[in-house]
Structures are given as C-alpha cells and as structure tokens.
C-alpha cells in the first residue's frame with residue numbers, strides 16, 4: 001500500500017501520529033510530502049479539489065510550511081528548524097485547524113550539519129503539540145538518528161520494509177541468520193538476494209561483530225585491525241557493516257520489534273554493553289567521515305588504525 005493510502009487510514013481512524021518519516025525516492029519526495037500535507041489538512045483526507053488541497057498544491061497554504069527554505073540547495077539549515085520551532089507554536093491562520101511541516105531531508109542526512117538539525121528537531125518531537133503534524137522525507141529511514149526515528153512513525157513508499165525483505169528471503173529457503181544480515185543492508189528484495197549470495201558480506205559482518213564485541217580499548221584493538229587489513233575482500237564492506245551493527249544495537253534498545261538481527265541477540269547484547277546509544281551514534285558519524293576520507297584516497301590501514309582509536313575514545317567518553 002502506498003504512503004498516501006496508509007496515511008488516509010491513519011487519519012480517518014482518528015489516531016494519527018504527530019510525526020512521520022516518509023521513506024521514498026528523492027525524485028518523488030516533494031510531491032509526496034504535499035500529498036501527506038493534504039491528508040492531514042483536507043476534510044476529506046486529500047480530495048485534491050477543495051480550496052485547502054489546491055492551496056497546498058500551489059505551495060501557498062499559510063499553514064503548510066515546507067522546508068528546506070532554500071529549495072535550490074535543498075539542504076536543511078538550523079534556521080529552517082528554528083523556523084519550524086517558532087511556527088509550530090502559532091495558531092493556524094489559513095483554512096483549517098492544523099499546521100503541517102513538510103521536511104525534504106533527502107539531501108540533508110549526511111555531513112556535520114545533519115547532526116545539528118536532527119538534534120534541534122528532536123526537542124520538538126519530544127514534546128508534540130496538538131494539531132501540528134511533521135512529515136520528514138528521507139530515502140532510508142536508518143540514515144536518521146535513531147533518537148529521531150524512534151519518535152516518528154515510518155511509512156515507506158513503494159518499497160518492502162526490511163522485515164518484509166527478511167521474511168521473504170527466509171520463505172525462499174535462505175538461512176535466517178543470512179537473511180537478517182542481508183535485509184539489514186539491502187534496499188529491496190532483489191538487492192538482498194545479491195548480498196545473501198556473496199560470502200564476503202558475511203566475512204565482513206563477522207569481523208565487524210567481533211571487533212564491536214571484543215575491542216574493549218585501544219590495547220585490544222590490534223588483532224581486529226590486522227584481521228581486517230589482511231582480508232582484502234572485506235575492506236570495502238567493513239565500515240558499512242560496523243555501521244549496520246551499531247544501528248541495529250540502537251534499534252534493539254529503542255524499538256526491539258524493528259531490530260532485524262534477531263538471531264544475533266547475544267552478540268548484540270555484547271555490543272550494547274560496550275557502546276552506549278550515544279556512543280553508537282557518534283561512532284556511526286565517525287564511520288561516515290572515515291568512509292569519505294577513504295573515497296578521497298585515504299590509506300586503508302592508516303584509517304582503520306585511526307578509527308579503532310576513535311572508537312575506543314568515544315566508547316570511554318560516552319559510557320553509560
């Protein structure tokens with residue numbers, strides 16, 4: 001079912017959430033967000049014919065505020081989120097009795113700025129206001145901080161959810177442990193099937209898991225770092241795997257139902273014991289930065305050494 005139909009059901013049931021993460025392709029984000037606003041604001045949940053719907057389509061409904069304000073760069077700024085914070089506490093001024101904020105975050109989930117706007121938005125999400133609805137469009141819900149994600153309902157446009165991807169692989173006879181790892185990494189079923197047939201992903205998964213469980217300080221880093229450096233086949237996958245496992249460890253703590261790695265619970269508990277939620281999220285950002293430096297020609301061994309030190313520092317700094 002597409003996002004608009006799901007939303008219509010939720011709003012018609014009278015129990016909509018105050019915030020939604022809309023997972024969709026970047027190319028459809030803007031129009032889909034306007035459709036979401038129509039469902040929230042129109043008396044008929046998005047008829048496309050009434051004054052409210054027409055104003056939203058034309059982008060001139062005073063109670064439907066679309067961010068980022070700079071549509072050319074399409075990058076969210078702190079000023080954008082500040083505008084949301086200020087506008088969300090004002091009364092509706094146009095036709096209708098709700099205010100809607102649509103956020104196209106498809107270009108704003110990476111980089112330093114991403115942490116700043118997400119942390120600022122988090123405050124608003126933590127204290128929802130009556131008659132205010134927030135829709136955040138991203139290509140992948142897990143590119144958002146789990147702290148943000150856990151306060152929103154996720155709706156996916158035209159894509160099978162990771163749980164469904166996992167179930168489908170298991171139904172086709174793949175081992176659950178493999179299906180879970182593939183589903184955690186994949187964007188859809190076809191992608192997951194490619195991953196599940198490639199052993200190097202599981203080598204990378206095992207090395208990443210070992211490192212997250214066993215590396216308690218820089219003193220114990222060496223065996224993990226050398227195992228990764230000696231296995232050329234996993235080097236382009238290890239950072240992604242570390243990130244997936246850390247994300248899953250956060251999901252396990254905040255939204256256990258959504259955690260995919262159900263057959264790895266013991267291992268995840270070790271990871272949780274090593275890294276607080278805050279530490280896991282900071283390290284994911286460090287992994288993104290390491291990845292960027294590698295893409296710009298950084299030396300793999302040097303970067304992994306540096307990463308191991310950073311991970312130990314963050315683990316200590318953000319201990320529970």
Ligand SMILES: [Zn+2]
Nearest residue numbers: 042047050053
């Ligand atoms: Zn309408």
